[in-house]
Amino acid sequence: MIAVLEGFAPLEDGDAALVPVLNSFADVTAHASAGRAAGVARRAILHLDTGMARLGLDAREQARLVADHGALAGLDLLYVMTHLACADEPGHPLNAGQAARFAAACAGLPPMRRSLANSSGMFLGPGFGSDLARPGCALYGINPTPGATNPMRQVVRLDAPVLQIRDIPAGASVGYGATWVAQRPSRIATVAVGYADGYLRSLSGRAVGEYQGRPVPLVARVSMDLTTFDVTDLPDIAVGQRITVLGGAGCTPDDAAARAGTIGYEILTGLGARYHRDYIRG
Numbered sequence: 001m002i003a004v005l006e007g008f009a010p011l012e013d014g015d016a017a018l019v020p021v022l023n024s025f026a027d028v029t030a031h032a033s034a035g036r037a038a039g040v041a042r043r044a045i046l047h048l049d050t051g052m053a054r055l056g057l058d059a060r061e062q063a064r065l066v067a068d069h070g071a072l073a074g075l076d077l078l079y080v081m082t083h084l085a086c087a088d089e090p091g092h093p094l095n096a097g098q099a100a101r102f103a104a105a106c107a108g109l110p111p112m113r114r115s116l117a118n119s120s121g122m123f124l125g126p127g128f129g130s131d132l133a134r135p136g137c138a139l140y141g142i143n144p145t146p147g148a149t150n151p152m153r154q155v156v157r158l159d160a161p162v163l164q165i166r167d168i169p170a171g172a173s174v175g176y177g178a179t180w181v182a183q184r185p186s187r188i189a190t191v192a193v194g195y196a197d198g199y200l201r202s203l204s205g206r207a208v209g210e211y212q213g214r215p216v217p218l219v220a221r222v223s224m225d226l227t228t229f230d231v232t233d234l235p236d237i238a239v240g241q242r243i244t245v246l247g248g249a250g251c252t253p254d255d256a257a258a259r260a261g262t263i264g265y266e267i268l269t270g271l272g273a274r275y276h277r278d279y280i281r282g
Contacts, residue, residue: 051085194224201223
């Protein structure tokens, strides 16, 4: 089953694996009407908004549905779900508020299985348990418990090849804008990765890579297809070898996100299509 979270759309007969998430009363009536017309209950997931104010039936639509269960005729509802807005902040009062509103709304609907917790919600405690959790970022090793030790294993590693190594004297600048100037005679490795690949420009002069377990500082600006690293202290590195730019010690997606002023989700979802991908069974 693949839940289509971003709204209802009529599904073709060959799309049996796709289950629409119904985000409005109009979605409910349209999908239910299609089921009644076909004489076959249409599978779906019902989404209730309890505080995100993004997708899902709002409070008025929920009340309307509670008052008119007949609107659900023609549907085979696999789950009723909501989405937590502040699960990565365990002490935020909206977490308990959403859980309470979700429970109250479900009590007015026909019995069905519930889905509440996202990645961070799974670590909020037993009050956030349900029939189906929806881990996302945690599956890829992003920390679902910011501020605490990451309980997840890293599963993404991004290596980029060294295209050139050059020696520069102290006082020489590197890259666009000459934003980095060598304070000593240095060796600079130019690596084939850039913001066109989703390696963020905001990592310029901030990120760290890894080579054979040793840290490699990123220097100067990240450009479209190329990034430069200071390999002065790594005499054994050579053209054609690879620097780990994501996934090594000190350069996890969360580390990169902290240096870029964003979140690990953006780091991973921004990785482009130009990479060769290897999928390894754990």
